[in-house]
Every structure is written in structure tokens, then in C-alpha cells.
Amino acid sequence: MRLDYLSIFPAYFDVLDISLVGKAAINGLVEIHAHDLRDWTHDRHRTVDDTPCGGGAGMVMKPDPWGEAFDEIIGTESDPSVHVIFPAPSGTPFTQSAAAELSSAQRIVFCCGRYEGIDHRVIDYARSMWTVHEVSLGDYVLNGGEVAALAITEAVVRLVPGFMGNPESLAEESFSAGQDGLLEYPLFTRPVSWRGLDVPEVLMSGHHGRIASWRRDESVRLTRERRPDLTDSDSSGIH
Numbered sequence: 001m002r003l004d005y006l007s008i009f010p011a012y013f014d015v016l017d018i019s020l021v022g023k024a025a026i027n028g029l030v031e032i033h034a035h036d037l038r039d040w041t042h043d044r045h046r047t048v049d050d051t052p053c054g055g056g057a058g059m060v061m062k063p064d065p066w067g068e069a070f071d072e073i074i075g076t077e078s079d080p081s082v083h084v085i086f087p088a089p090s091g092t093p094f095t096q097s098a099a100a101e102l103s104s105a106q107r108i109v110f111c112c113g114r115y116e117g118i119d120h121r122v123i124d125y126a127r128s129m130w131t132v133h134e135v136s137l138g139d140y141v142l143n144g145g146e147v148a149a150l151a152i153t154e155a156v157v158r159l160v161p162g163f164m165g166n167p168e169s170l171a172e173e174s175f176s177a178g179q180d181g182l183l184e185y186p187l188f189t190r191p192v193s194w195r196g197l198d199v200p201e202v203l204m205s206g207h208h209g210r211i212a213s214w215r216r217d218e219s220v221r222l223t224r225e226r227r228p229d230l231t232d233s234d235s236s237g238i239h
């Protein structure tokens, strides 16, 4: 999997060399390329923004640098196997299933907006050429798309076959099919008693059936408490 990041702050992505994603890069599972959008400007000030047509506060990212960057980084041919991601508050909520789908992609290009956003024609052009995803991490605004691109990268790359040492652990995580799309149950390890707080006895019983039942009940309880929206989904099995 090749991952490209287009940003006016490409140094944000240096951190990928440190994290587990860096390990995947070393193992050849993923190839990471960060690019400075200003490299595709031609004026002395390396300008990437301009005032919004129709008025309004703030500045909008000009389409020209994006188009020239696309030409060089992706090419001028249409290819639906290339996934172009625009993180934005106005995007579709990013989910574990979206991460799973993207984990089989061979090519993902992250377009990190700044200022008030990117000229919409950039997204329209990208849609005419590649597979575009406008995604949101939640109902809040960031200063730019870079942090969201990092979060999406981590969610996707950890699902790439061969990345996780023990792929079985993925099946028991929150939102995974193995959990029926429910939130993960509480986890405990030794010591059995810590500051007056004990590991639930059932987990020390060695009775696998009871342990499985307790974990399921905890997942259902937590999901009903914190994410009632998930309890109606078909995959949850809870209604």
C-alpha cells in the first residue's frame, strides 16, 4: 500500500516514521510519501490561498496547486483504484468498516485542507478521476486535515494483512464483527487486587463459558449506555 500526504505542513507526517506505521513501512507493507503543496506554486510567496468568491471570512485554498500536485503525484489518467481522502468536518463519519474497506486499497492519497477549506472544484475534479472519500472524525473542527489523516492512517494500516503480529486480537476490538459491532468489554490484568480494586471473579474462574457470557453482557451494557445508536444496527444483534 502506497500512502501519499498533500499538505502545507508535511512535517506532520514525520511522526509516521516513529509509530507502528513506521514499522510497516520498514517491512515494506506500506510506502509513505509526504508532499509540500507549496512545491506546486509558482509565485515568490508560494501562495496557496485566496479570498472566498461570494465573500465571507477567511481564505480558501486555490485549485491550481492541487491540480498540478495531482498530475505529478497520481497522474493524469482516471483510475478508480486510487482512493483520495479529503478529511473535513462536513465529511461522512469515518467508521471501522470504512477503515476495513480502505485496508485493501493499493493507493491512498490524503488531501489535507487548511484555512476555511479547499476550492470545491478540486474535490469535483478528483471525483472525476479517482475514488474520493470526504470523511469526518466527529462533530468538531480542527485547524487542518493533517491530524485526521494521521488518525485515519492508523485505523487503516493496522488492518493491513501482515501488519498486526496477532490478527486474532483485531476480532475482539470495539466495532469489530467479532464483537457484533459492539463496544469492547472492560479489560483486566495482574495484579488481581490493586488499590482495593479487584479483577472480577468470573475472569479468574477459568470457566470459559461464564467468561464469554460476562464479556458479552459487558459489551451490551456499555454499548447501550454509551452508543445506543449502535444497538439498532443489524450487526449488533441487539434491539
Ligand SMILES: COC(=O)c1ccnc(N)c1
Binding pocket: 087, 088, 089, 113, 114, 135, 136, 137, 138, 139, 140, 141, 142, 143, 144, 145, 148
Ligand atoms: C480541517 O479538517 C477538520 O477540521 C476535520 C477533519 C476531519 N474530521 C473532523 N471532525 C474535522
